[in-house]
Amino acid sequence: MRNKVKICPSCQKACARTLVQCNNCGTSLELVELASTDNVLMAFVYGIEKGASSLSISMRACNDKHLVFDDPLTVSVCHLNVIPTSAHIPDLRFLFKDPCRGRQILQGMLDEVDTVCLEQFWSDDLFRATYLGNMPPDLRAMGSAGMNFPPSQYQLHLQYVHGPMLPFQYAMFEKGLHLQHGRFFPVQFLLAALAKGEAMRIDVDEDTPVEKIIQLAASCGVDYNRYWSQMWLQVMAIQKKCSPWQDKDFCYRIHGARVFDACGGESDVDVKSIQAADATRQHNKLHWKIRRMGG
Template identity: 35%
Template sequence: MGAFFCGPRCDDTGVVQPSFGAVDLQSSLMKVGGGVCMSRKMYLAGFKGTSYPTVPMHTDTALATVAGTIDDVAKAHPEMIPVLYNDVKACKGCGKPCAYTMTMCNSCGMSLADVPITKSENVFCAFLMGVAKANKGFPLKISLRRLTEDVLIIDDLLALTPCHFNAIPKKHYIPDWRFLLTSPKQALELLDTMEAELWVATKQFLNSEGYRGILKPGHSDEDIRKHVICSFNFPPSQFQLHIQWIVAPLTPFQHFMAEERNHFHEDRAFPMSYVRKILALSEPYNVKRDTPIEEIVKHFDQKGVVYKDEWNKFYQQSLKSTMELQNWSTDDFQYVVQDGKVHDFEVSNGQVQLKDFFADLDPKVIQDKDKVALQNYGRPYVDGKPTGTYIKAPLMAKLGEPGGFGAWPGVDLK
């Protein structure tokens, strides 16, 4: 198959496109590094190097505190069972525990339509206790970015961007963001603390010359802070409150997934801005484990904080943030993927033009390799594999203070 044109031209055909650096979400096209134009239905794949510029994780290391698994903790401390497990759909493709409302795995993209809801280990609580290993035998180590008395910050294994964190409160067991509504003032103070620590952890990346090189030049730290994609999920895949802190830009494949609405799902992603606006009303809301999210959304819609409006702004800004900050170079990638097919390509007149497609190449296999090369999870690698650690001063396997999971207003663990 010969070369063919990827879409409307970006230059002199009468189609007016934004200048390099500007973003038009109404356009079907986007500009990558060097002003090269490509369709938003495509993504670059097959990273040619061994890795993007990397930022090593925190140098503090520790050994496991609990020698066994979550199941061992549950047997020794049955009162802990409500804290130790999640309701999830386990992906048949990659094994990732996904939220039980999802229809497609947000790691490998496999359908979850026929996957039953089962129990999985709450690994975030395991991290906080220093549990040694999962039931499947692999070590429950973390890619540590920051640890204080109040918060644990780790690299997200999903790695939607080279700088993608989860922030987990260290003093309390809070199943999910709904329970913040039981104590708005206390919740806002907690979020202030967590976001401040997340920004400290982000500075390690921003101070790296190599990392700054993957961003479009000319953006200050303050600009980048405005482009952080910050939210909660409900239902989460792990039932311990955690902030999703995603510093744009997404990697090429993950941006494509977002364009296809396979990330930041409406009715599952709850923007930080939305949660903060609700909490700022200072109206405690009685939340139970079985309180429907739809009930909460309807209640606060009537108070003037309309979820659909907040989500739409959040989603559009998430796409725009990557398109404004990314500096992907076509020279760094071997292929372009479109409609699930892997193509050779060339850049001609400032545009990506597809050439032959490779029937024997699986885009998922290529994406798996790209993820390892582009992520900062577990850096530095040893023998080509991510490394990790347990945490110092972990929580004890008990409910309540001192030393255990502190009580949060409205959370009933009986």
């Protein structure tokens, strides 16, 4: 029920202990000491209403095996998380204690989030017209699904980042702060490695280095770098192809730490307050969509 993390001194986001910059606002974490936080994902599983803060979520689907909800970080126009509700699995390494069962669990998570995306986003004509333009109707080609190691929450969770990314977050992606090489593991890589069965069985404990999985997978013909590079190129291609963002959509322009209004005059508005307000607007739209769907 507890996580080992670094707390961002600027936006207070709980970040994975190996990060040197906050993956929400970009603030340096190099001097930040380790701390512990509530494992909110397990709190969701147990139905706990309140911890250090409110534990309410924007829920998309829930059954006896999975819980799907909107990621509060909101990296893209559709950013979902799915967690297993029938078992506590601290992180992706533990899938390799039993590769066959691990692959079944992971495939079930991916199928669940694909269904949510199809029914609650792709089925909406306005969503497709606004964000996807003339992209071909290939759901899996639009989503970058995978898992981070180390995680910021110690319950297995599959992130589903459906392109295109929001402009600020895509800029962070270009700087290497999202879907990071060596930390983000594309679901296609994990499924391919787990499909090797007994050859990928590892006696995992808390201290098992994730590099051991990468190296063993490579010896079985599953190259992490190839899968990660394909995912990276896919994100960039989707961003370029869709390109839904126009100048008229924005009230401010940001250059470094300086903020300018639409007419070019410098503003004293704080960059982080703008980002927080944008996230709130995006969440409100997501909640509206759930109400509209009858959820």
